[in-house]
Amino acid sequence: MQAISQRDFQKRTERGLSAAGFAATLLTYGPARVGFGLFLPQLRPAFGIEGGASGTIASIGFAGFLAGLVGAGELGERLGGAKPVLIGLICSTLGVATVAFAGSVPVLAAGVALAMMGPGLTWSPFNTLVHDALRNFRRPGALSIISTGTSLGVALAGGAAMVVAWQGVSWRWAWVFFALVGLAALAINARLLSAVAPGRKRERRKDWRSVLHKVAAPLYAVALSFGLTTSVWITFAARAVEDAGGLPGLPANGSAATIFIALGLAGLAGIGTARLRGRIGLAALVAGLMIAAALSAMLIALAPASWPAVMASAALQGVFIMMMSAVLSFWSEQVFAGDGLLGFTAALICLAAGSVVGPAIAGPAYDALGPGLVFLAFGALSAASSTLALPRIVRES
Template identity: 80%
Template sequence: MAPRGPTIAHEKTARGLSAAGFAATLLTYGPARVGFGLFLPQLRATFGIEGGASGTIASIGFAGFLAGLVGAGELGERLGGARPVLIGLICSTLGVAVVAFAGDVVVLAAGVALAMLGPGLTWSPFNNLVHDGLREFRRPGALSIISTGTSLGIALAGGAALVASWHEISWRWAWVFFALVGLGALAVNARLLTAVAPAPKRQHRELWKSVLRTLATPLYAIAFSFGVTTSIWITFAARTVEDAGGLTGLPTNGSAAAIFIAAGLAGLAGIGTARTRGLIGLPALVAGLMLASAISAILVAIAPASWPAVMASAALQGVFIMMMSAVLSVWSERIFPGSSLLGFTAALIFLAGGSVAGPSLAGHAYDAFGPEAVFISLAALSLASCALALPRIVKLR
């Protein structure tokens, strides 16, 4: 009979990585990433920020996300595989705390950027930890649990916003709550992750040349488009709905909360990404997701005060965010066999670049042309991206 020790050790590692990743993404890809857009109606009233300014602040935040992505690999090599995650959680926790007590727009922007460092510092390191620490058959389950943290984190942020609006509590208390969630996530990761994280594997500098492939162009184009569209939706969807009068039956600013609760819960469908890809293939899945993004944007543009339209938009966006994130990972593996983690990081950098560019441009367009023009433009971008990428990835079915 084979010894049980190694099997038990692998199970413990899988449980530890899964639990730590769930806790980390609950904060970093929940309140830290979507909190600014979720609370934009209240932040706008408190700090007097209009579309252009709010878009700039969102872009500054996503610039922190980009900086985290770029710095995560270097920190991983120098400090160890688990430490970028811990540093990211510290940044996100401090960032949401800074937002909670911000007294002016400059401090607010600094807090948003600091909070957004966390998602960038944790995404690729967790993929590396799962890839290096778990056997292949355990990786999908661990990654599914970790990704679930994102959906529930978004729903948690929406729930906190709904409680604050329903009971007429200051938005600042919700951000204090997010900081406490961050302390909890940091404690969980400090206890579990450091115990089970494998030793980091060094990558050679010249490997970055491998991501410069013609075959990767559609992947990078879709990642950039994904970053543009989802960052703008996250930043401006709630404000658009609130500006249109909100959803009937909800208190002031309660519509924003309902939107993100719906998006987070619908995002749980991301767990079925692998099964869906197996049924319809990668090209059809990419096309379907870009179509979902387009419909999500159109619904906000044409019916921002309609319960069915807004909830459908939020659900489609939640599915789009979660499934497309998984698709980028799978697509990278197809294009970069042997260096898929590096290719995935490159795709994430394009995603972050789109996230930086999108909100700032959309903020000024929001002021000049109105929300309808912004969201119709998003729909057009998603449809154009679908038409660009689909013919080129048929061979990857």
């Protein structure tokens, strides 16, 4: 009887964490994270953003993401349970609402940064909640459902942008909608996590020096490259396509919406990451994903007004983002046996650092050299990073 009761409790916990995590990532890794790049073609004239300012604002936003990642560990140790997740959802909801009503560039930048603190504050805490609350065989299913929220959140953001483009209404209405989504996600998480999340505080983390190993250097380098290239694509791909005249047959700013819808839907392939790793091995998977990112950037550089090229670029980027996020977790567990969560957090910090630097470099370069050279350069960086996935470096467990 006790075994049946425990089994039912695990099922209920798995469903609760999965639903809460799905709702949280729908907002934080959807509109809150990609919204600025998605709406950049409209935000630039609305706020008079010139020169490299768009890159600066994006970097400020990703700095919020980095601050959230760093702060999540401390909040988890001090508060425990679901509180860091709820704080992250509050930040993202307030951030997108701030963007909706922003009247100046500084307020816009503050809203973007606050919105992007949410993804940083929720990522590692949800991994921790799943790790603490569920047995090993239940964790992959829960994490798969949670990660799916990212793809559908990006597609939802793209859909809202498409409605704005076709109906000719202000972009601000889309951000008001995102704020309402945030309130719903916050309510869902407050209700579900109070019932299923462990309430205890986690033990103090090990010293950060425990993750400073030479064997982890390729992992951190790939995470840094991931952050550099993806942040540039998310921030500037839609602008590059719109600046090239947009995709034929779409209204003004409709191309940006289409790109992010395609990115989000293609990202659903990330559900099969573990199975693909089992078939081809982690080293081949890492190398293949870095090449996919390189091709994604190069397609935008070479054919920004071509439907097939742009859709292929968005699809490759969606697969890359979703699968690589899971790969960092796999790789961390392999490098740091017994302390994978701390190693994973260190890899995420490298990712976030790259995300801060990428747009700051690409913004001025975009205006001075044009999008073609910028995307070719970052595509070359991804291609070069694939050499960090040699089997002798990525050892299979």
